Amino acid sequence: MxxxxxxxxxxxxxxxxxxxxxxxxxxxxxxxxxxxxxxxxxxxxxxxxxNRIALNLRNNSTSTIGLIIPEIEHYFFSAIINGIEEVAYKNDYSVMVFQSNESYKREVINTQAVLTNRVDGVLVSFSKETNDFSHFQKLIDNEIPVVFFDRVIDELQADQVVADDYQGAFLAVNHLIEKGCKRIAHFAAPQHLAIGKSRLSGYHDALLKHNIPFDQSLVVLADTFDSARKSAHDILRRPDYPTGFFAVNDMAAIAIIKEAKHLGLRVPEDIKVVGFENSKSAAISEPELTTVDQFGFELGREACQLLLKRLKNEENETSFKPIKKVIKTRLVVRSST
Amino acid sequence: MxxxxxxxxxxxxxxxxxxxxxxxxxxxxxxxxxxxxxxxxxxxxxxxxxNRIALNLRNNSTSTIGLIIPEIEHYFFSAIINGIEEVAYKNDYSVMVFQSNESYKREVINTQAVLTNRVDGVLVSFSKETNDFSHFQKLIDNEIPVVFFDRVIDELQADQVVADDYQGAFLAVNHLIEKGCKRIAHFAAPQHLAIGKSRLSGYHDALLKHNIPFDQSLVVLADTFDSARKSAHDILRRPDYPTGFFAVNDMAAIAIIKEAKHLGLRVPEDIKVVGFENSKSAAISEPELTTVDQFGFELGREACQLLLKRLKNEENETSFKPIKKVIKTRLVVRSST
DNA sequence: TTACAAATTTCAATCGTTTGCACTTTAACA
DNA sequence: TGTTAAAGTGCAAACGATTGAAATTTGTAA
Missing domain, CATH: 1.10.260.40 (lambda repressor-like DNA-binding domains)
Structure with missing residues (x-):
């Protein structure tokens, strides 16, 4: 060179x-x-x-933030990256991206990479596999500010930015009920994820509000297209199949629609379906999918802003108080309900 | 800290x-x-x-590659990032992501950012707006290896990795003809982009092969959902509307299908549609979209591998010969044809 | 004991930039 | 002409790690 x-x-x-x-x-x-x-x-x-590198060395800072994320290919995550990059760009920070591919092992390696690259701070949405969080604790022990987004955990002393999953789920299910659904199934995410729990609980409380009994057999674990399609097949073949479906994400919702049509059921006449995410695919699906907008872009922005704020107030080391930001969601009503 | x-x-x-x-x-x-x-x-x-930074300073190298890309949100680009990150990860490189958001101005700033961050090499897919390439020439003048992918330009002394757009387009149109279409429209990308040109020329030659006259009025510029929907509306209202459609990407193809259905036409009975990309949405659309798989993941891998090879042979400065890698495409036949 | 080689270890410069302090120049005033 | 302050520059250390060359220690044989 x-x-x-x-x-x-x-x-x-x-x-x-x-x-x-x-x-x-x-x-x-x-x-x-x-x-x-x-x-x-x-x-x-x-x-x-x-020469930035010389400055990095002297100032012991890189103006770089690390991003550890399950998969870029998800619309929701790429929207988040968009928001993050936007804020980083405006503040002269660069973003280093590390994908865990939903693998715990890879994620641990990612945290090491983030350390060797001496990033100033880290944004994390952890993998589905992760239930030991000591690798993140190590970052925190090294006094590297960490902000968790979307997939978060309360046990760590770190900031969080999440969509209002409970509210979104409540809105979705409430909408199904108002549209006349009496029996509503929930296709849920793993319950060790906060989003899994919150959305289930929003579902539960919306039923409660309308005095609809909670039926455990209507809650199935299915948060991917394939698993949802399979579960939809099973559940729609029951004689008493539910007429409303609230899926934890758009892909699962679309799988339900596909399978329903495959079985000769009409959407929204025979069953109604609501998703969660407001992805591009939701607008494309046929019928177009009613879904909960998670505002991924805003979520990414908030997360990055929070991190940058921490980076600027680094002297202030007295008694760290984690901040939890909740982004309100919004129901986007389309023709699937 | x-x-x-x-x-x-x-x-x-x-x-x-x-x-x-x-x-x-x-x-x-x-x-x-x-x-x-x-x-x-x-x-x-x-x-x-x-301390990596100290090493960076001493070795004048950062083990980091810069990625300048229009928009992460496109499935195709996130698939590419996936491939890039995979190869980078295996070779202990980190990836810094910079989005141009299809803005020339932003892209110029991105090339500067890439320089200040002293990345070892750069992967670029430039914006639709870009038709002055001197900012990339500056990178090359600084002897920073650059590999262009997907959106490429022959005028620069740099490596390229592209899908075989011509072949893909040919396959697509040939398929439409074999399915019985006599009049076939092409929804094209801007002609200053190589992909625009190549796909048009594949379309053209497939027609030629079957002795179907080329009709300029059947070629429209429409490479986004909205513009394609609008163009589809116009073209489908003509009395002699075409029965085959080859769109430059899946989003445009899906827009055509949507609009056709909206106008009461059946797909694939009345018109047949082929896209290009093989995105997630293609599998979701109704009917499912026949499309050309661009192998984004492999494309990203190849691009990154090529760049790393250049980085390793840096001593060898004698007479740089640009390499052009072409990734074969594959027709994925589904129910839209 | 001396000499010499081999085995270890240290010195000092280097990468590019910043910054407290010391130094030199300039100008002004008595 | 001498004194002094102000203005302008330079020195050298620092950030953390590497590395050729020099210096030290150790071991061995005469």
Whole structure:
């Protein structure tokens, strides 16, 4: 690689010391106008760019944040990245992306990578497999600010940003009931994830509000297209199949619709379906899917803003109080209900 | 931030010099077994981690690659990132992501960011707006290896990785013809993009092969959902509307299907539609979309591998010969044709 | 004991930039 | 002309790790 122009090069050509050049470049008042002008001119001419790595070393900071995320391919996560990148960009931070691919092992390695790369802070949404969180604790022990988003855990002393899963689920189920559904199934996420729990509990309470008994047999674990399609097949073949479906994400909801149509049922006449995410696919599905908008972009923005705030107040080490931000959701009504 | 353990800390505690500690840690033969063992033990005990930034400065390399990409939210691009991250991860590289959001201005800033961050190499898919490429030339002038993927340009002395757009388009249109379509429309991407040109020319040649005259009025510029829906509306209202549609991407194809159904036309009975991308949405659409698989993941992998190869052979500066890799595509036949 | 080689270890410079302090120049005033 | 303060520059250390060369220690044989 071509050697980059350094302060030393400029100093040499001008017969100055590196200190003078350094100060001239940043308008230090000690430097005479003549010298300053000369330095700046030559710097521009040579195309001098300060070497960030040297600065990183000196300041012990990289202006980089690490992002550990299950899978970029999910619409929801890429929307979040969008929000994160937006805020990072505006604050002159760069983002390093590490995917766990929903693997705990990979995630542990990711936390190490984040450490070796000396990022200033980390944004995390952990994998479905993860139920030991000591690798994140290690980050916190190293006093690297961590903000969890979407998939969060209360046991760690760290900030959190989440969608209002409870509210969203409540809205969704309430909507199904108002549309006339008496028996409503819930396709749920694993219950060790907070989103799994909150959405189930929103579902539960919406039923309660309308005096509909909670039926455990109508709650199935299915948060992917394939598993949801299979479960939908089973449940729709029961004689007393439910007429309302609340799925934990859009993919599962779409799988339900697909399978229903496959079995000769009409949506929304025979069954009604609500998803969660408001992905691109929701608008494409046929009929278009009623869903809960999670505002992924805003969620990413909030998470990044929170992290940057922590990075700026680093001196303030007295008694860390975790902040939990909750982003309100919104029901997007379409033709599947 | 807590001060990290350095080599100096270990040296001090053991009454050694930093050089000895450094060499002991990397099994240099000069170091006596006793010393080595002692150093390693203490290093492990204290949780020593080498400071990558210091190494970056010394080696003038960051083990980081920059990725400049239009929008992460597109399935195709996130699939590519997946492939890139996979290869980077295996080779101990980290990936910094910069989105241009299809904005030329932002892209120029991204190239600067990539420079200040002193990445070792850059992977680029440029924005639709871009038709001045001097900002990329600047990267090349700085002797930073650049690999273009998907959206590429021949005028720059840089490697390229692309899907075989011509072949894919040919397959798609050939398939439509074999399914009985006589009049086939093409919803195209802007013609200053190589993908726009290649896919049009694949379309053209497939027609030619079957002696179907090329009709310019059947080629419309529409590569987004909204623009395609609008164009589909117009074209389907013509009395002599075409019965085959080849869209430059899945979103446009899905828009065509939506609009056709909206106008009371049946797919695939009345019109047949083929997309390009093989996104998740293609499998979800109703009817499921026949499309050309671009193998985004493999494309990302190839691009990253090519870049890493360049990074490894940096000494070899004699007469740079750009490499162009073409990834074969595959027609995925579903029920829209 | 001396000499010499081999085995270990340390020194010092390096990467590029910043910054407290010391130094030199300039100018002004007595 | 000498004194002194102000203005402008330079020195050197620091960030953390590496590495060629120099220095030290150790071992061995005469």
């Amino acid at each position: 071509k050697r980059q122009i350094t302060i030393k090069d400029i100093a040499l050509k001008l017969g100055l010391s590196t200190s003078t050049v350094s100060r001239a470049l940043k308008d230090h008042p000690d430097i005479s106008p003549k010298t300053r002008a000369a330095v700046k001119e030559l710097a521009a001419l040579l195309g001098y760019r300060p | 807590k001060r990290q353990i350095t080599i100096k800390d270990i040296a001090l505690k053991l009454g050694l010099s930093t050089s000895t500690v450094s060499r002991a840690l990397k099994d240099h033969p000069d170091i006596s077994p006793k010393t080595r063992a002692a150093v390693k033990e203490l290093a492990a005990l204290l949780g020593y981690r080498p």
